[in-house]
Amino acid sequence: MLHITTFEDLKKICREKDKTIWEISQLRETEVSDRLPSKVREQVKKSIDAMKEAIRTGVKSEEKAISGMCGDDCVRLIRSFEKRPALFGKLYEKIVTYALATSEENLRMGKIVACPTAGSCGIVPSVLVAVSEELELTEPEEINALITAGEVGRIISNKLQPAGAVGGCQAECGLASAMAAAVLTQLRGGTVEQILNSVALALKNLLGLTCDPVCGLVEIPCVKRNPFLAIHAVTASEMALGGVVSKIPPDEVVDAMEQTGKLMSPLLKESSQAGLATTKTAEKLRKKLFPRVLNGE
């Protein structure tokens, strides 16, 4: 049985066996779950299919959340791009709108893939699907990339539970951005070292990200944070592919992330008792949405 709990373990095994991250991860997964590789890949494909479906539905829908606060920004942005194309081009437009589309599907209680969580569900799919479309990649390549993303997330989650209530948003959208960086770096032919570097670079830049959702809903600031952190992953990947090395290795960055999560006040960890959640406007929204709860009835 392959025991991989840290990025150092993963790197060592990849080197010893002369394999890529997804190959090792797939092998490990077949051992852990006692299934054939084809069955593991089939399950990964199911997630990819659901991601694509959420994007397809999401780019067309303007239905708002039950709260009425969010849900129509993706369509707004798509219409705007038709008249005023994005400075960074078509791929940028796709990543940003796919991330928004998925997140908005989520707030409608639509069907999405938690990757790693529902609040961060737009980040990995937007990069994976947009890049695959633009570079005309194959389905096996997409599956390989999502396996690598899963492995990166799994290793981080060994130390830090991917929940805003436990580690703040760094543990949700931060983790997703690191996974998306790994996806992109792999899709563009990056080495094991480059993939892990892109992970470290992405994570480092998001340490301390709080979880302070307005009215306690996965809407403000979560929805818009998804496209932001999808693009953030692109920067991490470009640097890593260009040979930029994180001076702090990924495992130590994860340690720092775990510590930061522990030191973060519970008020800023998905309890909506500080930060954006207690701004004047947020309070007004809360009184409007949940008058009963607020009066303690």
Add this chain to the structure above:
Amino acid sequence: MRETSIFDIISPIMAGPSSSHTAGAVRLGLLTRNIYSDVAQKVTFKLYNSYASTGLGHGTDRGLLAGFLGFSVDDMRIKEIFNLEEAKGLDYSFEFLEDFNRHPNAVDIVIEGQSSLTVSGKSIGAGEVVIDKVNGFGINLTGKYNSLLIVYEDIPHMISKITSKIDTNIAELICDRYAKGEKASMCISLDGELTGDVIQRIKNMPRVYMTRYVKKLES
């Protein structure tokens, strides 16, 4: 024991909007339903901390109830659960509490009916959950394994007598008790499946008070 999987991270496929507060809630409800496996008349869901303060907006209440009624995490009817026929026959209520000694996403589910049962659980992220107490006994039920929950008399040889009837590999065994010689509990996680015959043989053993076979969650 925790061999993690990439599918802890790149799934579930689920109804939004929150993996820990919606999908996790559904799974906690489902596991509780499977532990109870009886006809419930009244259920009280006690939500703690973040579950309490943000549960309404995340559909945690809907998720817990939907799970308890047997819905899975990707069922698109969760949003409408309060209006569905399935929910009408059950007397359910929710309490919203604060207790910082508990996990941020903790819940107690108190069931009354043909028998009464109190289940405590927590949602630990990305839709993963743990049921850590049943009627005060410490257990560890994640829904990843077929599991046996047994309450028995705390006397010598009970563990070996029970486990000798199990014909598949045991992945984890957790025992707890109220006090020496009183009631004790066993939570057995299994790599394989048990036949109805094996379960019945354990149920029929003297000094075994409760036996529940809780199948692993499909989604």
